Amino acid sequence: MSLLTCNIGGISLRNPIIMASGTFGFGREYAQQYDVSVLGGICGKGLTLEPRAGNAGCRVQETAAGMLNSVGLENPGIAAFLADELDEMAALGPCVIANLGGANEDEYVKGARQLTADYHRRQRAGRRGVEMIELNISCPNVKQGGIQFGVDTAMARPIVRAVRAATDLPLMVKLSPNAQQIVEMALMCEQEGADAVSLVNTFSAMKIDIQRRRSYFDNGYAGLSGPAIKPIALRMVHQVAHAVQIPVVGMGGISSVEDAIEFIMAGAEAVQVGTHNFVNIRAGKMLVEGLEQWMRAQGIASLAEIRGIV
Amino acid sequence: MSLLTCNIGGISLRNPIIMASGTFGFGREYAQQYDVSVLGGICGKGLTLEPRAGNAGCRVQETAAGMLNSVGLENPGIAAFLADELDEMAALGPCVIANLGGANEDEYVKGARQLTADYHRRQRAGRRGVEMIELNISCPNVKQGGIQFGVDTAMARPIVRAVRAATDLPLMVKLSPNAQQIVEMALMCEQEGADAVSLVNTFSAMKIDIQRRRSYFDNGYAGLSGPAIKPIALRMVHQVAHAVQIPVVGMGGISSVEDAIEFIMAGAEAVQVGTHNFVNIRAGKMLVEGLEQWMRAQGIASLAEIRGIV
Amino acid sequence: MATIVANEQLAAGIFRMTVAGDHRGEMGQFYMVRCDDGYRADSYPLLSRPISIHEWGKEGIVFLYRVHGRGTELLSRQMAGQHVLLEGPFGTGFPRLDVAQSSSKRIALVGGGMGVAPLLPVAQHYRHADVYLGYSGTVFAVDSFKKAVVHSEQVQVMNDARRSVLELLDTRRYDCIMACGPAGMLRALAEQCGYIDTMSEHIHNEWMSHHSLATASAWMTTEIEQTSAEQAEVHSSRMNTPSMNTSSMNIENKMSTLQRPALYVSIERRMACGLGACLTCTVRTRHGNRRTCKEGPVFRAEEVCWDELAHL
């Protein structure tokens, strides 16, 4: 078991395979397909204080080895999540990570408070709740909030600071690959007391319907994920992991055990898997098992032996 | 003919299909494969004042729908180019574009002067020479020069200004997708008197050999090109084309007539084709012919009808 | 991994693929299908393709599909003995009543083009239903429907690119209609059945965000019986002019509900996960967002925001 354990913000994960926000719902649907308790963690669908209907129009398009999405943070709101989803999510087993979005500082802070208060309430009652917050300052698909904070370190700092002050839950900040200076952004998060950073979110990108002479997406741009972005994401994770002391959770196109190992060798404490869940419905299980097999075959006793080795 | 003509810095191209720097040599090898005179232009391999041997070690790796290269500006130097390559290149027909790299301002300026002086010498003799300079401030594969200028507008400005002062040839500045603020960078180029901007160069990216526990590339990072990056490149071209008045030349993963049209609809005056030359050796010809067919089939009389329509 | 037993071309660009194994499901449900590429990161396509259950044959499950783009073209090139990867069954299909309950109902099935695919299991279940099949040039699967129903005359075919299968159909003759086909056809059918009223449509189209992730809500369990019950319930609601305030949004558009048959339509949206996790397939309904892959693809006509069912 200790073969694969890793640690983020004081939370020990049984393995470094975490399901990425927005690609795994709150775990329920995949739990009907395989035993998701094997996973290290699950980041739930991005939550906001109030429910959001998300974007209108086309929401997904394939690209070469990638996909564009424009879901736009559709979610039931934190209150409904806590009331209707969390019990079931917490029962699944893996670390429960809430992905928190927002349109302004106030929304972020209120959201963080609500999640934290709920955690303490549940803890007093001896029940599991949200164990970590992944602060999403990087969703490119919502016009208000999200992306602007994600690109500019100075704009992001007060958000991170305020959310840090609002919660005693482990705080992981999710960085955007669209950031002007991703290393600077990560250092800022570290300075402001984040327990970890995760990266990357989707790349702002575009696809044009030349017949209709318009973007496929009502929003114009959408978020690129999947194998196509892996080489860039890996470079960013490598840069960030070599700049900060806090754990870095890497993601972007991970589709195989080898991909996950690349990110760990680049310095990632753990990895997240998004788009590949759509390709292989049992991706999470396959990666956990495959990683363990690889470690044994290579005679590696702990991830620390290879982490950041490159 | 006028169906496809376009104009960059006062130079009229018979069509908007330009071969991208570093992927087409100086045209000679492809000219042995097909009649390259059908092309709009050819950007030669990146040149520097002095010859460069380029990077050691592995120079190319495939990724999902993309490739990483680490050629590192291997080139014979401007003098050897002018002496040994240019006559043949100019005889091919398409607009002759010299891609100019450098390690510091002085190198850039001297290079630009040398190219410009040669142009005027040839013109007096009634011979074709370099007709446009593509200023490469964005090569991610060389440690010194190139990339640093490409990411930071303030660092790039003096280079663009000095090169502008050093040449009366049409000047196109090639932007890096790794730029912190690509729109700001493009606006700077416009302010400093560039006749056009071209984008994108390759994305700084990485691939790790997990067996050998090291990067595949001696330099660590390498440059990602090909279909994988197309959605991001298209977004950037769209952003830049809607911000500047000067022509924008778009590229990044263009692999079909439809891809080229997407870039033009996003606002590109012309497009460049790099990696796809490796996939389809006659890519240039196929794109020129296909674009013309598409225009006729759609009853479009000039590219201006669709340019920037999205 | 499942083995392809057969993959025959029925007509130009129309294929019928039989896949070995005990692949279950309900009528109107679908599978996410891909060629077996070992889930590689760099092979085309990235996303699996949703394909409806067409039949449970002796040798395996049967899919009927059209070569539309590259994904289906790749599928069509697979040969018997090769493998596909199937996930499913997914989604909420057509309402199922047992034969005794349904035999008294007058049921019509309306399929347009590839929309005929998911209707075969429905015809096999409701054997007394009338079946209307519309094609524009290439006819396929008609014999399967003729075999499915009691009398082959129950199956009527319109094969004319300029005319609609709906011309054959008097919607007032039916208690319940189940349909699948192009968005335009479904919309016309909904209009013919009295589900689209231009004025109220605009009101209902206001963005309804509540409980967009709501779990299987009441309407999902609705069956034909309930529909009829509902119809009986509603009396003079026709006189209720909907007002513009929010609370009125919850009031169903009851215009002409008395005469109209229950209408179930199977709709298409681009999908990524296929199982309800990614929210890329969401459609706006009158009760908020619904996932086409989970609460759908079959929706009741009164749920659908018809003006939004345009481009995928």
Place this chain on the structure above:
Amino acid sequence: MATIVANEQLAAGIFRMTVAGDHRGEMGQFYMVRCDDGYRADSYPLLSRPISIHEWGKEGIVFLYRVHGRGTELLSRQMAGQHVLLEGPFGTGFPRLDVAQSSSKRIALVGGGMGVAPLLPVAQHYRHADVYLGYSGTVFAVDSFKKAVVHSEQVQVMNDARRSVLELLDTRRYDCIMACGPAGMLRALAEQCGYIDTMSEHIHNEWMSHHSLATASAWMTTEIEQTSAEQAEVHSSRMNTPSMNTSSMNIENKMSTLQRPALYVSIERRMACGLGACLTCTVRTRHGNRRTCKEGPVFRAEEVCWDELAHL
């Protein structure tokens, strides 16, 4: 687009593909090969694969290849009647002398593993050459070589993963050796022939950047005749200790050149364009950079910087 006539498995993972058409070339040249995917942006692989010319058969050109990774695996799954896309021939192959000129020379061909592939046309040209083939487990194409040469005894095979084919070979018996195989084998052969001197190797390994793009330089046109002439020219150069200054780099390492045979090796580098435009396949030689796809893949041993021929 070219039609596959046959694609047979000769041994585990070793295939022989015959492609129809008049595909010309010289011995040691290669083609860039890909499955016919209509040059799609999103199908695997992006880059074509370099494969040497193995034979010109009656029905078309023949490639002999090993399933190494996914690209060659895809190729191996193609069936007769399907298509591949070929570009070429590319590169500079093994030196060609007409039979009259070469018959007085003692020639050896040395192939290790898949390195035997490009040597068959060479054996067919120099029919009196001795052929040394090394395998580690799976033997293939030996009969083709036996048929190519005058007497089948000219062909010697070593099939042992722990022993080298070089054990069979007395390099001093030959005027000229042409070889293809793993970098390690080529290096050992070069050492055996007297081309590698540890001390001078380090000096020569200094990065030489001049004329890295130089067009076909003198050495390319060098033929066996010239090689022998050169050998006669050199006398007591053995005594010349190379000094560390730059000018000395141009002095060839002449140690033991009197006895050593001319050695031509075909080397492998990852490639993108295959035709000399992209410079991704460049190798450092003692005269500056050379493109494996253009000035190579066959190089003279004295050109090669042996210490750099490690990982692809």
